[in-house]
Amino acid sequence: MNAPVSYGGMNRLPNRGQFIDRSKPVTFSFEGAFVEGYEGDTIASALAANGQWIVSRSFKYHRPRGVLTMVGQDANTLVQVAEEPNCLADKRKIAPGLVVEGQNYFGSFESDSGRFVEWVSKFLPVGFYYKTFHEKRASWKFWEPIVRKMAGLGKIDPHAHHGYYDKQYLFADVAVIGGGPAGMAAAIEAAKAGGEVILIDENPKLGGCLNYARFDESGEAACKAEGDLLNAVQAASNIRVMTDAVVSGLFADNWIPVIRGNRFYKLRAKAVVVATGSIEQPAVFRNNDLPGIMLGSAAQRLIHFYGVRPGKKAVILTANDDGYAQAIDLLKIGAEVAAVVDLREVPPVTPLSFAVRKASIPVLAGHAIQEAYHHNKEHVVGVAVAPIVAEGQLGDPTASYDCDLVCMSVGYSPAAHLLLQAGAKFAYSTETAMFHPAQIPAGLYAAGSVGGVFDLDRVRADGARAGWAAAKQAGLSVGAEPVTPGDTQDRNQTHPWPIFPHAKGGEFVDFDEDLKYADLINGIADGFDNVELLKRYSTVGMGPSQGKHSAVAAVRIVARETGRDLATLTVTTQRPPYTPEKFGHLAGRIFDPERRTAMHHRHLELGAQMMPAGIWWRPAYYGPKAEREKAIREEVLAVRNNVGLIDVSTLGGLDVRGPDAAEFLNRMYTFTYAKLAIGKSRYVLMTDQAGVITDDGVACRFSEEHFYVTATTSGVDAVYRSMLQWNAQWRLDVDVANVTAAYAGVNIAGPKSRAVLQKVCTDIDLSSEAFPYLGVRMGTVAGIPARLLRVGFVGELGYEIHVPYGFGEALWDALMEAGAGDNIRPFGVEAQRVLRLEKGHIIVSQDTDGLTNVWEADMPWALAKTKPFFVGGRSTQIMAKMPLIRKLVGFTLDDPSLPCPEECHLVIRQGEIVGRVTSAVRSPNLGKVVGLAYVHPDDAEPDAKIAIKVDGGRMIEARVVALPFYDSAAKRQEM
Amino acid sequence: MGALPKVFAQNQLRRSPIYRLTQAAGAFCEVINSGAVPMHYGNSDSELDRARRMAIADLSGLPRTGFKGTGTVDWLAGQGLTIGPDSNMAYRQDGGALAARLAPTEIFLIDGLEATGALIDRLNGAWNWGTEKPRKLIGYPMPRQDSHAWFMITGDAAPDMFAKICGVDLRPHKFAPGRIAQTSLAKMSGIVIRDDRGAIPAFHLLADVASAEYLWGAVLDAMSEFGGAPVGLQALRRLGEVPS
Amino acid sequence: MKVMNCPLNGPRNISEFVWGGEVKPMPDETKLSDREWAEYVFLENNTAGVVREWWCHVPTSFWFIAERNTVTDEIVKTYPASEVFKARVDFAPKSERAKP
Structure with missing residues (x-):
């Protein structure tokens, strides 16, 4: 009992904070100073606990910014964590030794010289880039260094170490996104049908708003609902729960990326329930971006997640019951509530509002905050309150309050990003002042407040309905459809116009992009009066939070300024990802397959410089890089004058077999093969339907019905695929097998090649009479079954020897040993290129391109004159006349x-x-x-x-x- | 386990595409099918445990073959094989070999882990062009001994490991014994055949021989979080014998 | 990532497939003018609606036909090529054919 108690900071509350573990203090640094928090704290909560409310600075004006949402939905808390820029301080957990710094400041964090920018902000008007650089290219030279220094978020370290990221597939019958009351109810109902259910939430714990929001004065309603739902989820063995997991998109056929830690899950579900909830919206008034001004839900998260007091004296700006719940929360932790300012002319009397009035807290109905006061822009110190005289218009201030906290709880917007990405349509309802799903693609179901349902009991019923429907969609055998209340949309959650321009400006609509009310008005006046156009012009909604807090306000402003009906407008297109994701997640553990020949390691042992050929590796030449020219030259001369050995395993190989084999080759290649003698080979040249040369090689006839056809390294897969596609139409009795990798191959070439080969090949007569140029044989080499081809690519006496892959290394060893006395020399692709060029042989795709036809390549000798058909024949014929x-x-x-x-x-x-x-x-x-x-x-x-x-x-x-x-x-x- | 005489892969004519990797991992080999096959890596008992949890074995040295084209299945049936009607299913043969029906007219035949090679040698010897006119269509042999590397992946964690490299759901209740998936694994094409060893989930993995070193590394990496590592053929054989 | 149902291998991620063009049976090349042949080779209908296309499952090199709605990107159905191409195709020897 007498052990020293650390409260982990001056704002730490006793007995609260379900995400933190008070037995585990964690020390990290922020801006060089040590900060103590607890395991489970985020950077922002630990800083707040220690009275550090400025977390970062804004993008354009470098204004001090503090927490806004405490759930990673805003860009106010972007910080640099060691070498990693743009970390969300209200999501990133602290860890011992973490080095955290603010972003977007010059000089020091506390005194940022970049703040002068705001004084000159009239020189950075809305549409700055358009106006400044349109037809004035020279001005970029002046502005570029300034813009580059000012803009950009965080610092990139090009030498940052590569973390280990990977990916994993997941499969489910029903995926439920969002683990609040709607999502839990959906998962529980879907699980009753017996399928596999995955329940995903981005927070460390299921519960959603039940973890921080208050539905009654005592707080028992949320507590009981959460207990019931958590128990039921736990009891269902077929629900897999993933917490701390962000669904960053929703793609075709229910393809769902889920990011947790360093792993990127690729989830495929048969049906999806989207229970992503809603995003509390800020009010727009002068200096609404000051640290200490936050969403009401953020204050509640600070209290209930982390046990942090959001302020000592609060003013609550509200337009719904949640503001009153926040007042009670603040009272319960001993904070003072200076006033509740309610935008509504006549707020309904509810148990919560009654409790607030009972506590003698002044409630100002039909009022709004006219302006927030600050100390050096570092924190809110008070507000002026004025009556609303017309939509968005305030009378003279009637009161002012000192405070260090302003909670904004004026309404919600559905967290519809995933549904919109998947193709859902949302429409604005003037009754609820919110967008609601009007049309949702098959297989997707919305549940809870994303669909406009806020009342706790109705949310649970709505979740059950969606879970049941999703299970049915997934093909599971479901029971009776759960009973659902008819009209579920709540009408008293969101104010239609929480926007109060001030004569001196400074009312931020978009915190990410530092856009004020006047910027949007000016953008519309400049002619960008369509929401999508205004977005591009003003950059509203283009920051890291992608309009989560600005999109609806922007739509409202456009509607009013242009006299259009809000119901005819939509928010700008939502694109993935829902929250910023790292390249590491997208890249994962990069799978980069490569192919190695059976002799690959022999080449390395011989000092080869390897080069890629498609995904194969081939020796370019043998010897140090510094002696490249010499090595290639010596390799060339060895082949011309002595004997050389090259690995040709990467060459494509196709076995074409069957009664129609010759007929098939006649159709696929330009030459004719019906009369090719067994034991002979012939050049093959392939053209496509347009008559463009696509590949070449040789066809070796080993029997009446068996041709072994070679193809280029890079072309063989396409050749094989094309052959199969054509024969799916022709239905010839022929079988084509791609045996490229199954055979290792070498070409032993040079005047002494016969003599060397003879030492290890005794069952084939290698004499020029018995095995002439262009002949092909089967036999053994060094006891290995082999196909031998006399080909002339390099223009010397030579034999290509193809053996099963497993024997490739033994073949290489045998030939190198047999040729040792003759100084056999391995040669690489570079020498081969020289040798074939001296012979004038083309390489398809090097000496031809996507347009080269037989006439341009000067190869009419490769055309058969009399056969009925080959692919590309007609086009070749037409081009002959051109x-x-x-x-x-x-x-x-x-x-x-x-x-x-x-x-x-x-x-x-x-x-x-x-x-x-x-x-x-x-x-x-x-x-x-x-x-x-x-x-x-x-x-x-x-x-x-x-x-x-x-x-x-x-x-x-x-x-x-x-x-x-x-x-x-x-x-x-x-x- | 008796000490095996030291066998070096590079002294054999036929070599596994990854023999350098298994050798570096300390494999003790035995000559099977004129190649060196890793039998264990020093401790067969711990390998048995590992095989139950998460392991990979190189079976590239074991006998296999294939036939494809018109007449294939009838001819193989005439040779005494039992092949069911479904494609993408593997059918067990007397003597332990598995006939994987990749398509209506394509069979990939892998030997049982006793690796006698009896059936495969007999079929390879029996196939010929024949002298009948017109020739009876009996399919065509495929160089399966060399076109594919052959790994076996075992252990309770195997489905989770596969989920890291493969988009097909291979969990036991979704991918029954005998099922085949021809799919993309670690961005390359491959064939997965479920063939449990006793009560332990086990999968044959057949994939491009030229990418074998890459794939071996990719699988080892994927299984490291489950404590996976190579085991020898002995552990797989024991896995089939010992009730776990 | 979309799912495509391969007639041989069942439903798979679309990344396992490659597209092989619209199914357009080859006309008798001897009966077409040069212009007609060029139109066959180079012009595609680019229909807004259901099109028949060649698709190949890469791991098995299996070609089949898919009917896909280019407006909704919905894959309507897939089936083996043999359902369209039922009989062997032969080309008459040149001497028996009229000059184009």
Whole structure:
């Protein structure tokens, strides 16, 4: 009993604060000073407990700002937590050692030199950006450094460490969003049908308003309702409760993102109950943004969540019964209530208002706050109160009160964001002065105050109704429909015009964006008299809280200024997320699949520099980066003069089998395959329906009904998919299998390749007579079952050897060992590119683009003349009759001092762009630059001169030459 | 558990796509199907416990094959296999192999954990083009030993782990034994087959062999919050024997 | 994220699918003028209402047909391509066909 008691700050109340654990003090720092709070405190509640009411500063004018909602719905409490900017201080829990700083101030937090901005605010008018930068581009140079310094929220640390975020799927029959009385009642009713129910709430505890609001003088009504509902939720084993979890959006087919901690849940439900409640709205009057002026619900949250006294002496501005409940709350904690100022001309007498009057608290009906007074703008110190003489108009002040707290409780707006995102339509009711759901998409149900129901018993009944309907929608077997009261909308919650402009201004409509009443009036006067236009022009509703407190006020102002009926207007479009979410949540634990060949680690062991090819990794060359050119050159020369080994596993592989296999290839490719001999291969070139070249490779015939077709690394998946789609229409008797990854492959190439291969391949006669160029065989290599292809991509004697993936590394090892005596050299993609370019072979998608046809690529030799059909055939035929626009040719540079052009350098003819370089390299074998380029058709003949614009705009001359550049008789590959 | 002679994957002709990773984790291997298969990682008893909670095993070395195309199912039935009518269901064969019907005319056949290879070898040997004219259509063999890596994921936490990488609801009451999901896992395509070991939820995971190292890492990461880690084939075999 | 019902694999997230264009049966290319052929290749109806489209379930490479309302983005129904394409398609040899 005699242990020292820490109250965790001078404003800490005994015996209250259901979210905090008084046995666990937590110390953190704010602006360099140590602050003590309790576990469960938010930054804002701990600061408030210690008398620190300024939490941050406003975006534009750097005005001191304090708590407004205490539930993360506003941007007043954005703070910097260590390296993380824009944390909501009224949501972020404190933790030992947390380093917190305010945002948006220059100099010091307490004395911000940026506040001069407000003195010059007439120079920052509404529509500042539009007016200043429209047709006056030069002015940006003047304003940019000022704007950049002034605007922006928080500090980004580019070296911030990457936290661990991840994602998880969740599944439910019924999802209930919002754990207040409506949501709990809905979940309980839905669970009776036996399905899986998930009940989600953003607070640490279920209960919603029952955790802080007062429905009767004693507080028993809320207490009993909460007890009943919590017990029933707990008793239902099929309700999964997620607290501290924010639903940030509601997407098609009930796809619901739920953020809790560092995890982003992706919930899919068959039906959804939206019981998100409503958002208390501030009143608009002069200096309504001062610290100490907060929503009535925020004061109650401070008291009941955190055990923090929101003030010692309060003025309550209200237009409903909740203001009187707040007065009782304040009295119960020993605070003084200077006055209750009720906007209503004749407030109804209710048990709560009676209790307030009984306590001798002055109640001023038909009055409003005309102006709030402050000390150095740091805190409210008093208010002037005046009678309302007409809508939004006040008479002369009749009273003033000293106070350190103003509670605003003048009405609500439904927290309709999720429903609106999902496509619901809301309409304004002049009876209730609120927007109400007029149309809700199938599968979604609104319950509670989001639908305009406020009375506690009726809220519970409304929740049960929605839960029952959702369970039915989810296909569960439901019992009898619960009885619901007919008319459930409450009419005495929200005042239609809690907006009181002042001659001196300073009445904030949008706290996020520092917009005052006059700014909106001026925006409308500038012609932006539509709500959506005014939003863009004035930025109302565009801040971090996305109009939660400003959208309805803006609509009201537009309606009145333009003489339109409010019922015909809607609030601006609501877009996800409901509250700001982090990139970390969206990114999650980034899944970035990559493909590695069976020999991947051998390449690394050999010092390869790897490069991506789609999602595959391939060796670019072997050796240190500093010796790139040397490595590529040596690899090229090894293939030309000796023997090299390249991993070609990434090449696409398709097994095409069946009675119609040859007919199918005839239709898919430009050549003809019916008469291709078994044991032979033939080039394949694919065009799409428009006649554009899309892929190439070779077709190897292993039997009458079996072709093994290769495709490009990047193209094979599309080729495979396209083949299946076509055959879904043709219904040929053919089976296509994508076996790309199942086979590892190498190409052993060079004059000595046969000799090396012979050492490990004994069951195939490798002689040029028995296994000639373009032949294909099945056999074994080093005891491994293999498909062997004699291909000529690099233009030397060579064998592609394809083996099952699991044997790939053993194959590589066997060939490297067999070739060791001959100094076999692994070569990479870079060397292969040089080698194939010397041979003039194109690479589809490097030397072709999304328009290249057979004529432009100069490949009519690949067209079959007589077959009935191939995909793209008709278009190719039509284009043959059309004038050629460009043609792909080989070129060389005669002047050895000229730089080697790069890919996409332009070909210029008479001042016009006529083409581009697609590939170019300084050939180690030929001792000169060779390349491929699109040129004007009139320049396509050998010896034509073309002009290429290289780096720095320099024009160089190149000469068109016949392909190939190397071994034009093609003797070497046929050895 | 007797000490196994030290077997190194790299001495075998056939190698698991992730042999470096299991070897680095301390796998003790046995040669099965001309490849090294991790049997345990040093402590079979603790691996059994782990397998009950959350574990992954590399079965890429075990025998498997596949057939696809017109006539496949009739031919396999003629070879003595029992294959039910539903696609995306796996059917148990005598001797323990599982015939996964991926589509009306596509079967992916994985051996039982005893891994005798008997049925799979017999089928691979039996299939040929034949000499009949016109040829009888019996489907076509698929290189399933090599196209897919094969992992088994076991433990009570397995469905929760899958929910972190896969959008299909694999919880036991929603995904019955024998069910197959061909879906996206950690952003790559894969096949999940539920095949409980005793009373413990267990799933075969078959996915692109070339991305095996990536997927192994992604699954290990996803299971770390459940205490998951690799186990050897021995633990899976014991899981099937011991009532838990 | 929308859900699409794959005739082979059941309801799945739309991210498992790729779109394959509108279903438009190929006309006899020998009977069309060049212009008519170009219109077939390049022009799409872009109907406001229910359209028939090719969709492919990527993990299984399974092509099927979906009827989708482009106004409401509602997927009306899905079914195997064989319900539309029932018979084998053959192309007459060139010699037997009229010149376009």
